[in-house]
Structures are given as structure tokens and as C-alpha cells.
Amino acid sequence: MALSKPMGKFLTETGELSRFAGRFFAQWYKPRYELGEFLRQCFIIGYRSLPLVGLTAFIMGLVLTMQLRPSMVEYGVESQLPAIVGIAIVREIGPVITALIFAGKIGSSIGAELGSMKVTEQIDAMEVSGTNPFKYLVVSRVLASVFMLPVLIMLSDAISLYGAWIGVNIHSTTSFALFWTQVFNILSFSDVLPAFVKSFFFGFAVGIIGCFKGYNSSKGTEGVGQSANSAVVVSSIMIFVIDLLAVQVTELLGLN
Amino acid sequence: MLKQQHIEQIEGSKPVNEQEPVLQVSHLYKAFGDNKVLNDFNLSVNRGERIVVLGKSGSGKSVLIKCIIGLLRPDSGGIRMLDKDIAGLSHQELDAIRAKVGFLFQSNALYDSMTVRENLEFPLRRHWIQLTHAAVRKMLEEALEDVGLAHTIDMMPAELSGGMRKRIALARTLILKPEIILYDEPTTGLDPITAREIIELMNNIHAKYNTTSLIISHDMNCVRLAASRIVVLINGTCYANGTWDTLTKTEDPMVKQFFE
Numbered sequence: 001m002a003l004s005k006p007m008g009k010f011l012t013e014t015g016e017l018s019r020f021a022g023r024f025f026a027q028w029y030k031p032r033y034e035l036g037e038f039l040r041q042c043f044i045i046g047y048r049s050l051p052l053v054g055l056t057a058f059i060m061g062l063v064l065t066m067q068l069r070p071s072m073v074e075y076g077v078e079s080q081l082p083a084i085v086g087i088a089i090v091r092e093i094g095p096v097i098t099a100l101i102f103a104g105k106i107g108s109s110i111g112a113e114l115g116s117m118k119v120t121e122q123i124d125a126m127e128v129s130g131t132n133p134f135k136y137l138v139v140s141r142v143l144a145s146v147f148m149l150p151v152l153i154m155l156s157d158a159i160s161l162y163g164a165w166i167g168v169n170i171h172s173t174t175s176f177a178l179f180w181t182q183v184f185n186i187l188s189f190s191d192v193l194p195a196f197v198k199s200f201f202f203g204f205a206v207g208i209i210g211c212f213k214g215y216n217s218s219k220g221t222e223g224v225g226q227s228a229n230s231a232v233v234v235s236s237i238m239i240f241v242i243d244l245l246a247v248q249v250t251e252l253l254g255l256n
Numbered sequence: 257m258l259k260q261q262h263i264e265q266i267e268g269s270k271p272v273n274e275q276e277p278v279l280q281v282s283h284l285y286k287a288f289g290d291n292k293v294l295n296d297f298n299l300s301v302n303r304g305e306r307i308v309v310l311g312k313s314g315s316g317k318s319v320l321i322k323c324i325i326g327l328l329r330p331d332s333g334g335i336r337m338l339d340k341d342i343a344g345l346s347h348q349e350l351d352a353i354r355a356k357v358g359f360l361f362q363s364n365a366l367y368d369s370m371t372v373r374e375n376l377e378f379p380l381r382r383h384w385i386q387l388t389h390a391a392v393r394k395m396l397e398e399a400l401e402d403v404g405l406a407h408t409i410d411m412m413p414a415e416l417s418g419g420m421r422k423r424i425a426l427a428r429t430l431i432l433k434p435e436i437i438l439y440d441e442p443t444t445g446l447d448p449i450t451a452r453e454i455i456e457l458m459n460n461i462h463a464k465y466n467t468t469s470l471i472i473s474h475d476m477n478c479v480r481l482a483a484s485r486i487v488v489l490i491n492g493t494c495y496a497n498g499t500w501d502t503l504t505k506t507e508d509p510m511v512k513q514f515f516e
């Protein structure tokens with residue numbers, strides 16, 4: 001009984017989010033295409049998260065290698081370090097950590113931007129100026145997230161692996177070429193493909209949830225802050241949920 | 257498209273009739289859940305009039321003009337503007353009407369990621385209007401000169417004061433030379449002197465372009481100086497209707513409270 005009220009709220013919110021996503025799917029492919037706004041968003045979303053993504057990816061690769069080394073040495077498989085780190089980064093850590101950073105940076109800024117546009121009537125102003133604000137604002141941002149996050153994840157993987165190579169070289173010397181050969185020998189198509197596919201879903205989740213929260217922001221500056229905040233919280237949770245579903249699907253398809 | 261131009265030519269050649277209604281609101285109902293905001297509201301506005309709809313805050317004034325411009329859908333009732341029924345229009349037809357009707361938002365609604373220039377160009381670009389660069393520049397300059405802020409063209413909205421932002425928002429509304437301008441509380445949140453300047457500006461624009469104005473307000477200075485006719489909105493209906501002089505003399509306590 002005590003749970004019923006938050007549960008009800010959760011269910012209504014889920015329903016509204018699904019309707020919002022449904023609206024996206026009904027509209028994204030129809031003209032008028034907001035190409036200019038889409039490209040502008042790709043630039044903003046992709047380019048502006050690059051430094052943050054690069055820095056975290058580098059540290060992650062380095063730290064992960066240093067943390068794994070003692071156990072690997074203990075079992076006498078130190079030579080497998082590049083392989084194990086490569087698998088961990090490409091399959092799981094790269095996509096998930098990058099998506100979480102992306103949710104924190106982009107999800108919140110989309111939520112806050114659209115939220116403040118909503119409460120200061122800018123969305124209404126667009127509508128009376130011959131513009132479908134859903135297409136102009138939401139479709140462009142969601143598509144930009146869907147396309148830019150996979151690109152960021154690939155860059156992040158590469159930078160992480162570079163960090164890992166430096167991590168390996170702290171205690172022994174391995175040439176860069178040898179390191180890469182070892183990583184790519186172990187990586188197969190079935191490691192890369194699921195990670196690549198799920199990154200599109202991560203991008204979609206961050207984009208659509210940020211837009212949903214902003215677009216439905218309540219009046220006042222407090223509402224804008226709340227939109228930004230819950231955009232990050234909800235999309236971070238969604239990233240883990242999608243990750244969980246993705247691993248199940250991969251298993252079912254026998255791609256392990 | 258051709259057909260529409262043809263109709264416009266015929267309309268344009270009609271003699272300007274002072275009694276020609278450009279906006280008619282009849283039996284308008286709008287509720288949000290149990291909150292009955294508009295309850296059988298009726299209003300007719302003739303070309304060239306300056307109507308002020310007077311009502312307390314929360315009485316549904318913004319809901320009324322948002323229904324008129326099609327941002328909110330009324331529960332029932334008819335809205336006829338520039339000889340078109342708003343409810344039955346397709347997206348394209350609605351956009352065509354909106355290009356002839358300006359809307360000044362209470363919070364200005366300037367796009368804060370764009371410069372003043374981009375703000376003013378936005379309605380021009382978005383309404384599919386084909387114009388040369390020179391023509392756009394001229395329209396921009398004229399609109400900015402009308403509001404006396406030609407020097408702000410490359411500034412961001414955040415760099416402007418409250419009164420300046422209101423003026424820029426008005427310039428953005430003016431750029432398409434609307435036949436009707438809907439003002440949502442144009443003086444709320446401004447200091448009395450700036451408010452007075454905005455009212456003067458509204459009156460100048462009315463005189464210069466012979467626009468029809470529908471002004472939503474609870475600022476009595478604005479009502480006194482800007483209205484040719486006043487409509488009092490109480491409990492979702494058009495409770496009283498008349499000029500400043502007749503309404504100030506009325507004995508009805510509901511109306512009197514505004515004029516004290």
C-alpha cells in the first residue's frame with residue numbers, strides 16, 4: 001500500500017515517456033527536415049563532450065591495467081594483460097562509462113536547455129513562427145545523440161587502450177605494435193558488434209530522456225533544475241537496463 | 257498556393273470597413289481537469305480596434321489568447337480569425353494565419369541561444385518567405401528602428417535589460433507586418449517608467465501600421481492608455497464590456513474593484 005503512490009507515478013511517467021518516444025518515431029523521418037539544426041547539435045553534442053570523454057577514457061584504461069596486473073602476475077598470465085584489458089574495455093567498460101559520462105554532460109544540458117525554453121515560452125514562440133518545435137528541438141537532438149555517442153565510444157575505446165598500453169609499460173616494455181596485435185588477436189567480431197549496436201541504444205536513451213524531461217518541465221527555475229537532474233538519473237539507470245538486456249540478447253543470439 | 261493568392265487579392269481590394277470583424281470568439285470553453293478556466297467566453301474584435309482583456313492573474317487570460325493562436329485547443333466553441341475557423345485548419349493553413357498574427361509573449365520568449373539578429377530572422381526564415389539578403393536586412397533595420405534599438409542587432413538577449421528585451425520581442429513580432437497583434441501582459445514585470453514607454457510604443461505601432469491589438473493585462477495604466485475598448489474577464493466569461501469612461505462609472509462591485 002505504501003508503495004502504490006510512487007509506483008503509480010512511476011507507471012504514468014513510463015507511459016508518458018513511451019508516448020513521447022512514439023511521437024519521435026512517428027515524426028523523425030517526415031519532412032520538413034531540420035538538417036541545419038541536426039548538424040549543429042552533432043557538433044555541440046559530439047565535440048563538446050570530447051575532452052571529458054577522452055580524459056576519463058585514458059584514466060580508465062590506465063587504472064584498469066594497473067589494477068589487474070597483480071592478479072595476472074600471481075596466476076602467471078601477465079602476458080595476457082593486453083588481451084584481458086582489451087576485452088573488458090571494448091565489450092563493457094568503454095561503452096558503459098562513456099555513455100554514463102555522456103548522460104551526465106549531454107543529458108543534463110539537453111534537459112536544462114529545453115526546460116528553460118519551455119518555461120520562458122520559447123517553445124511556444126517557435127510553434128507560432130511556423131516551426132514544429134518537436135522536430136526542430138527534439139528530433140534533431142535525439143538523432144544527434146544516437147549518431148554521436150557511438151562515435152564517442154569508439155574514440156573512447158581507442159584512448160582507453162592507449163592508456164592501457166601505458167599501464168602495461170610501467171612494469172615491462174611492450175611495443176605499441178605488439179600491444180595492438182595482442183588486443184586485436186583476441187577481439188572478434190562478436191565482441192565488437194554487440195558493443196557497437198548497444199551504443200546506439202544508449203545514445204537514444206540519453207537523447208530522448210533529456211528531451212522528455214526538458215519538454216515537460218514544470219514552471220519556474222526550480223522545475224528546470226529538476227528536469228536536468230532527473231534527466232541524468234533516469235538516463236543513467238536506463239543505460240544499465242539496456243546493458244543488461246543487451247547481454248541477454250547477445251547470449252540468446254549465440255554471439256558470445 | 258495560387259488559389260490562396262487569388263483570394264488574398266480579392267480580399268485586399270475590398271474597401272476597408274471599420275466594422276469588419278477580424279476576430280470572433282464564440283462560446284469558448286476550456287478546462288484543465290476540474291479547473292474550468294473559460295466558461296462560455298464571447299468576444300468580437302473589429303479591424304483597427306485596441307481591445308484590452310482585463311482580468312485578475314490566474315483568471316485565464318493567457319489561456320484565452322493561447323486558444324486564439326492555436327497553442328491550446330479549446331474544449332468547445334468557435335474561434336474565427338481573418339475569415340478562417342482556427343479549429344478546422346491544417347498545419348499549413350494555421351501557419352499561414354500565424355504569419356499574419358503577431359504574438360508578444362509575457363516572458364518575451366527570445367531565443368537565448370541566438371543573437372538579436374537571428375531572433376528577428378527566425379520567423380522570416382521559418383515561414384518559407386523567399387527574400388533577398390538586402391530585403392531581409394531592410395526589414396530587420398525597420399523593425400529595430402520601430403522599437404528604437406538598432407544598435408543591439410549583434411547582441412545576445414542576456415545582455416539586454418528587461419525593457420529592451422520586451423522591445424526586441426516586439427520587433428520580432430513586427431517583422432512580418434502582422435494584421436493582428438496579441439499582447440500577453442506587455443507591461444508586467446517592468447518598472448512604471450519602462451511600462452509607460454512600452455505602452456507608447458504599442459500605440460505608435462498601432463498608428464503606423466493600423467494593426468488590430470488584443471491586449472491581455474491587469475495593469476490599469478496599460479488599460480487606460482492602450483484600450484479603445486475594455487473587456488472584463490471574470491469567472492471565465494466576458495463579464496463587462498465598454499470604454500474606460502463607461503466602466504469607471506459603473507456601480508457593479510465586481511467591475512469596480514479593478515478601477516479603484
Ligand SMILES: Nc1ncnc2c1ncn2[C@@H]1O[C@H](COP(=O)(O)OP(=O)(O)O)[C@@H](O)[C@H]1O
Binds near residue numbers: 312315319
Ligand atoms: N497547461 C495548463 N495545464 C493546466 N492548467 C493550466 C494550464 N495553463 C493554465 N492553467 C490554469 O489555468 C488558469 C489560468 O491561467 P492563465 O491563463 O495563465 O492565467 P492569467 O490570467 O494569469 O494569464 C490557472 O488556474 C492555471 O493554473
Ligand SMILES: [Mg+2]
Binds near residue numbers: 317318319362440441
Ligand atoms: Mg498570463
